[in-house]
Amino acid sequence: MPIAADGxxxxxxxxxxxxVFQNLTGVLTEAGATWxxxxxxxxxxxxxxxLVTVRSVRDxxxxxxxxxxxxxxxxAGLFRPDLLIEVEALAAVAS
Structure with missing residues (x-):
């Protein structure tokens, strides 16, 4: 979600x-994973x-x-009306 630490x-x-991608980077790091x-x-x-902007940032x-x-x-909408995007990432990490 594109919500900063201060809300x-x-x-x-x-x-x-x-x-969103910065937040996901933090979550991946905490889980011992990378992009x-x-x-x-x-x-x-x-x-x-x-979408062009989303792809550019993703890259x-x-x-x-x-x-x-x-x-x-x-x-039609996300849980807050000011949100434009939410991204779910699935990572596979060898144990």
Whole structure:
């Protein structure tokens, strides 16, 4: 989710998407994983007009030569009306 530690939500596709991927980076790190371990991304977006921006920001985090599989779902809304995007990441880490 693009919610900062202080509870604020940035405006715009780029800012929200970047915060989502930064938050996911933190979660992956805490789990002992990296973006190289991510095998699937699912995007939930309230509109599709920001997809070029979403892909551009995503490319800053994933290996663009072997990106994870992905799905995109357009939704009527997310749990807060100011959210544009939510991303679910599935990582596979050897134990």
């Amino acid at each position: 604020s939500v940035p405006s715009g596709w780029e800012e929200q998407t970047r915060l 190289a371990d991510v095998v699937k991304l699912t995007y939930f977006v309230t509109a599709t007009d920001g 800053e985090f994933v290996d663009v030569t072997q990106p994870p599989a992905s799905s995109l779902v357009q939704v």
